[in-house]
Amino acid sequence: MELVDVHCHLENDFFQSNLDETLSFARRAGVRKLITASAYPAQWSLSAELARRYEAVEFAVGIHPWYCPESVDSHLASLASAALGAVAIGEIGLDAKTQRYPMARQLDILIPQLELARDLELPVVLHCRGAFNELLMLLRKYGPERGGVVHNFSGSPELAEELIQHGFSFSMGGVLTWRNSPKRARLLRAIYPDHFMLETDAPDIPPVEARGTPNTPANILYVLRAASEILERPAEEIAAMTTRNAARLFDLHL
Numbered sequence: 001m002e003l004v005d006v007h008c009h010l011e012n013d014f015f016q017s018n019l020d021e022t023l024s025f026a027r028r029a030g031v032r033k034l035i036t037a038s039a040y041p042a043q044w045s046l047s048a049e050l051a052r053r054y055e056a057v058e059f060a061v062g063i064h065p066w067y068c069p070e071s072v073d074s075h076l077a078s079l080a081s082a083a084l085g086a087v088a089i090g091e092i093g094l095d096a097k098t099q100r101y102p103m104a105r106q107l108d109i110l111i112p113q114l115e116l117a118r119d120l121e122l123p124v125v126l127h128c129r130g131a132f133n134e135l136l137m138l139l140r141k142y143g144p145e146r147g148g149v150v151h152n153f154s155g156s157p158e159l160a161e162e163l164i165q166h167g168f169s170f171s172m173g174g175v176l177t178w179r180n181s182p183k184r185a186r187l188l189r190a191i192y193p194d195h196f197m198l199e200t201d202a203p204d205i206p207p208v209e210a211r212g213t214p215n216t217p218a219n220i221l222y223v224l225r226a227a228s229e230i231l232e233r234p235a236e237e238i239a240a241m242t243t244r245n246a247a248r249l250f251d252l253h254l
Helices: 019-028 041-053 070-076 103-120 132-142 157-164 182-191 217-231 235-250
Strands: 003-008 031-037 057-061 088-095 124-129 148-151 168-172 196-198
Touching: 003 148, 003 196, 003 217, 003 235, 019 031, 019 217, 031 041, 031 088, 031 217, 031 235, 041 057, 070 103, 088 103, 088 132, 088 148, 103 124, 103 132, 124 132, 132 157, 157 168, 157 182, 168 182, 182 217, 196 217, 196 235, 217 235
Parallel strands: 003 031, 031 057, 057 088, 088 124, 124 148, 148 168, 168 196
Antiparallel strands: none
């Protein structure tokens, strides 16, 4: 059984002292590929270095809506060179629930990143909270040809269908292990099998089985188990479908 963790943050300080062990545990859990997504320019070179150092690691580069002060404007010009060898532009997006930066500022940072993804023919990794109307308007005008993935998605099946029309799929992680959400179950059934992928968002959002500890990519097995229970499908089938979807979107060679 081969798995792909399409969204984690190996750049995080938590992993820097134990990354070999972390990836070894992930490999034993069946994780064949991991996509580590940077959140701000200071992480870009580390993201690329991790992908060079570890065969299982691929990387994405971008500016997250939580990290878009005026000082990052100068870095937008260098994002294209930072993306050399990347499988996506991300993690990028919009967040109406953060107090850090106004929506106008987030839009100023997101639009050129969408345009760059289109120019480089790369998919995008999107973070979006409370701003899907704004996001859909942008995708109609600036959406990259290769679409992308909305990570940690928890919207409605109807919203998912609108995003699918723009070439997007969806990844879900630890939230799936909270199995008491009929809304989430309805969403999962709507996007499976063709538009669903597995993520951990490690070291964030651990599964309920690892509550209170930093998340790791090996915990993807808990996400897989939860998806299997919700969908009432064999774990092996879900592993195959999600890995196929990830390989297709990110052009992974497994």
